[in-house]
Amino acid sequence: MQKDDASTLLKYDISTDPATVNISGDNNPDTAKIIIQVKADTNVLCKYISIQVPVGPDATDMYSVNPLPNSSSDNSDWVPTNDFVPGMGNDNSGNDSTFLYKHTNDGYTVDSDVTFTINGTVNDEAGTAQIMIREISATVDDGTYQIRPMTHNITKVATQDTFYLNSAVVAYLDTPGVPVALLDRNRGFQLNWQSNGSDFKLFIGGTGGQPIDLGTQSFYQVSAGLTSDTTYIIQAQKDSDYLNLEYTVSINAPDAGFTSLSANTFTDLSQGSTKILGSQHILAQGGQVDTAYWHATSDGFVIASIYPIFSSDLGITNEITLATIITGTNSFTISCIADNLGQAYNSLSIPVKQGDVFSYLCGTSSGEPGMTTTFIWVGLGTGMPTTTVGSESDKQLVQKAKNDMNAYFSKRKQKAEDFITAFETAFEKTLQPAAKEQLIKKLL
Known part of the structure; x- marks a missing residue:
């Protein structure tokens, strides 16, 4: 060859x-x-x-x-x-x-x-x-x-560098450079990614808020860690182009969130702490409160409280204040008596089911503004009641409660008048109308 x-x-x-x-x-x-x-x-x-x-x-x-x-x-x-x-x-x-x-x-x-x-x-x-x-x-x-x-x-x-955004990974703050797939609860971590973008923003799933502007920083730290799985969306920008990368941080034994949870037999909440009550929302407050109708969007409690809040409350004497909560076909009433011996305060908490309509009213023995009455909603979760127009049956229940309240005041006033009349008879002396009215108020 x-x-x-x-x-x-x-x-x-x-x-x-x-x-x-x-x-x-x-x-x-x-x-x-x-x-x-x-x-x-x-x-x-x-x-x-x-x-x-x-x-x-x-x-x-x-x-x-x-x-x-x-x-x-x-x-x-x-x-x-x-x-x-x-x-x-x-x-x-x-x-x-x-x-x-x-x-x-x-x-x-x-x-x-x-x-x-x-x-x-x-x-x-x-x-x-x-x-x-x-x-x-x-x-x-x-x-x-x-x-x-x-x-x-x-x-x-040579071509212009292709715009890229990839390789998202998390690592603990105390062990940087060591990727972790499943994070411990409440342990600080850093989310890193690779990109040749010039500007970065971070959207946090579930918050619905504005993104976090990171500038040129291609990482994000969560020093307090997390208690539940969280999805992040990384947005990279280069010139007028944008890329998005989704990454879910998974937590070991995370807090669970459910849209709906049903227990066929029972639910045991005895271990750990349970958080189901939402914030308190004042529905109405004052010495006189207009009746309103509310539709419960979640289970919760309506609280009626007769308690001095303003300085004018402390000067009220010879007065009875009643507050009533109406839900379903039932009404519940509390009273506050203010006389020369002092003031007795009261409160009432009534559970309301999701979907029910509830209402409230208050009144005084004199018909004038009485002790400050506050109606409060405490929902299970974040459900807030919404105002509604009461049905005919709802309005009838409210009217019955008003009638019962007026009958109570009238009965007490009649008993006071009967006592003063008996007093006049016993002493064979007729009181002046103004003095008689003042004694009746004190007796009420």
Whole structure:
């Protein structure tokens, strides 16, 4: 076998996929294929074909060293081999990857097409890489095998870095750099991500509020940790382009949240603490309170409280204040008596079911503003009642409560008048109307 620079006998059609080979960018590796199509030629005998591709970091190298490129053949007559064949490139100690294929066809006649494909990660330097193809071939007529080389240049171009946002991961603040999949409750952590964006915002799932503006900072710290799974949406901006990445931080033994929870037998809440009551909301307050109708959007409690809040309350004497809560078909009433001996305060708490309509009213024995009465709603959860127009039956219940309240005041006044009349009879003396009225008020 002779070794010379004779032109190859076989015809090679060389292309790349993609047609334009882009170099890799930071955190954005780019791959490319070199496709070498060899046409059948029954006038040619060929024992080996080798493809030598430069690898390394330079502009004249095609692929990166890590990972090294690989190759394949679509024709079973051509198989990769580790044969040591001097002059075919696999004896080269330079920065090259050489792929040697052996022709297994009897007689070495090239009677079918074959395509070799080299695949690898393009390095990050623009330039021109030269590949070398060698064949050990002879013509059928001559039969003298020679190493016949050819070269082909492949141009690599630099493109604008592709905008990317990826690789979100969390790590504890006290063990930075160690990724964690399932976090402990209430343990501080940092959420990190990779991006070539210039500005970042963070949306926290479930809050519905404005995003947190992080500027150029590509991490977010939660020093107090979390008690339940939380989803974050990272938004990266580069020029006028935006990318979003969703990441859910999972908590070991998280607080559970349910839209609906039903217990077929019983629910045991004896372990740990239970938080179900919402905030207090004042529905009405004053010495006189207008009747209103409310629709309960959740289970809760209506509280009626007769208690001095304002300085004017402390000067009230000779007065009875009544407060009534009406829910369903029932009414519940409390009283506050203010006389010369002092003031007796009172409060009442009534449970209300979700969907029920409730109302309230208050009144005094004199018909004048009495002790400050406050009606309060405490819901289970965040449900607030909404005002509504009472049905005819609701209005009838309120009217009955008013009638009962007026009847109570009238009965007490009648008893006081009867006592004063008996007093006048016993002493055979008639009191002046003003004095008589004053005594009646004191007795009430």
